[in-house]
Amino acid sequence: MMIDRRIKFRHLLCFLAVAQQRSLQNAAATLSITQPAVSNTIKELEGILEVRLFRRSRKGTELTQHAEAFFPHAEACINSLQQAANSVGWTRNANNPIIRIGAARALIASFVPQVLMTFRQRVRHIQVNVLTGTTRDLTAQLRDREFDFVLCRYSEPEQTVGLSFEYLYADPLVVVVRPGHPLHKSSAAADDELPPFIAILPLKTSINRPAVDTLAMALGLGPITDFIESHSILLGRTYTLKSDAIWFAPWSAVKDDVEMGALVKLLPSAKGKNETAGLMARSVGLMMRSNSVPTAETQLLIGVIRECALEHRTEVF
Numbered sequence: 001m002m003i004d005r006r007i008k009f010r011h012l013l014c015f016l017a018v019a020q021q022r023s024l025q026n027a028a029a030t031l032s033i034t035q036p037a038v039s040n041t042i043k044e045l046e047g048i049l050e051v052r053l054f055r056r057s058r059k060g061t062e063l064t065q066h067a068e069a070f071f072p073h074a075e076a077c078i079n080s081l082q083q084a085a086n087s088v089g090w091t092r093n094a095n096n097p098i099i100r101i102g103a104a105r106a107l108i109a110s111f112v113p114q115v116l117m118t119f120r121q122r123v124r125h126i127q128v129n130v131l132t133g134t135t136r137d138l139t140a141q142l143r144d145r146e147f148d149f150v151l152c153r154y155s156e157p158e159q160t161v162g163l164s165f166e167y168l169y170a171d172p173l174v175v176v177v178r179p180g181h182p183l184h185k186s187s188a189a190a191d192d193e194l195p196p197f198i199a200i201l202p203l204k205t206s207i208n209r210p211a212v213d214t215l216a217m218a219l220g221l222g223p224i225t226d227f228i229e230s231h232s233i234l235l236g237r238t239y240t241l242k243s244d245a246i247w248f249a250p251w252s253a254v255k256d257d258v259e260m261g262a263l264v265k266l267l268p269s270a271k272g273k274n275e276t277a278g279l280m281a282r283s284v285g286l287m288m289r290s291n292s293v294p295t296a297e298t299q300l301l302i303g304v305i306r307e308c309a310l311e312h313r314t315e316v317f
Contacts, residue, residue: 003307004295005205006046006048007045009081010041011041011044011045011048011177012077012078013031013078014031014041014042014071014072015042015045015053015067016039016071016073016074016075016078017030017031017038017070018042018054018061019054019067019071021061022059022060022061022062023060023061024038024039024042024061024172028315040076042303044216047144049066049070049286051064051066052064052066053066053070054066065165071197072290072291075291075292076291076292076293077303078226079291079292080293095126097126097127097265097295097297098126098128098129098301099126099128099148099297099298100128100131100146100147100148101128101129101130101131101140101141101147101148101149101150101151101300102130102131102132102133102137102138102146102147102149102150102151102152102300103131103132103138103150103151104132104133104135104151104152104153104284105132105133105231105232105233105253106233106250106252107152107251107252107284108130108132108233108252109182109233109252109253109254109256109310110124110252110253110255110256111151111152111252111284111312111317112130114308115301115304115305116130116232117309118304118308119300119301119304120145120237120249121305123297123300125289125300126300127151128195131147134231135152135155135170135207136155137165138156138287139148139152139160139287142163142288142289143162143163143289145289146286147293148295148298149287149288149294149298149302150268150286150287150288151168151173151284151285151286151287151305152284152285152287153207153226153282153283153284153285154167154239154282154283154284154285155207160287162286162289162290163164163287163288163289164289164290165285165286165287166285166286166287166288167283167284168280168283168284168285168286168305168309168312169205169282169283169284169309169312169313169315170251170283170313171248171251171281171282171283171284171312172251172281172282172284173202173208173211173237173248173249173250173251173282174213174214174215174248174249174251174254174264174265174266175215175216175219175221175246175247175248175249175265175266176240176245176246176247176249176254176257176258176263176264176265177240177244177245177263177264177266178240178241178243178244178260178263179261179263179264181244182183183197183221183246183248183266184242184264184266196226197226197244197245197246198218198226198227198244198245199216199224199226199227199228199245199246199247199248200227200230200235200236200239200245200246200247200248201224201227201228201229201230201248201283202229202231202248203230203231204227204229206231207242207282208248208250208282208286211308211310212224212248215248215268217249218268219266219267219268221246228245233249237253237254237263238251239255239264241263244273245250246266248264250282251315252284257300267271284309284312284315286302286305295301
């Protein structure tokens with residue numbers, strides 16, 4: 001209890017500023033105080049904790065082992081205090097709160113609009129800013145605190161250090177064509193020899209790319225030799241609607257078009273479906289910084305995201 005009473009809010013703010021900036025001078029500028037004030041505050045905190053938190057080096061100010069252990073708890077404490085203030089003050093704020101989220105491109109086509117429309121029906125005074133990008137870029141920006149959270153596909157563990165991932169639903173790779181396409185079962189004779197078609201594929205670096213060959217075999221398309229690579233949903237959609245191209249796309253990117261009849265999903269044979277079951281489904285989830293505490297406004301939006309995700313979990317492919 002004596003330690004709790006001696007540690008003040010200014011100690012934690014100063015500690016986090018130095019830890020993040022790795023410089024007493026930069027921390028002072030961030031906090032709008034003098035460098036001696038920063039130095040004295042850190043010395044006070046070190047005296048209370050009875051450990052050394054920082055050491056000088058040619059690279060700047062480095063965290064000691066004690067500081068590394070203390071950092072996530074100090075950050076969580078500040079976030080919790082901010083959340084407490086927001087929970088009683090956000091409805092009285094004259095300026096609309098802003099929630100910043102990043103989203104994988106495929107999720108912008110159907111899932112994110114569904115979430116935002118549902119959220120807007122319940123809360124009207126909260127502004128949501130959405131930026132898109134690759135999962136790799138989005139997670140890097142999340143670490144840099146450019147987003148409150150990110151909606152994306154699951155990445156390998158080494159790419160998500162310092163981040164937490166909450167599973168929402170599975171998003172499989174599918175193949176779609178325009179209505180009336182020769183490959184569509186209703187418009188092609190079974191014995192006709194089909195001409196070759198250009199395919200629109202995910203980039204080689206995409207986590208969906210390894211599933212292309214397996215899905216093509218399940219659909220009886222054979223090896224894909226003539227193709228365009230792109231991560232643009234708009235390009236894939238427009239090219240497919242205006243040509244005989246076959247588009248390998250995440251289900252989230254084409255769901256609305258298929259349900260409205262603008263695009264047609266090709267279905268594997270019963271045998272092919274069994275062989276590829278579960279292979280092409282990628283986990284979509286909500287990614288946040290570890291130990292971060294969402295504001296009251298952000299928690300409302302996350303609640304809506306979880307509700308909408310439940311609907312996608314019941315889909316059968």
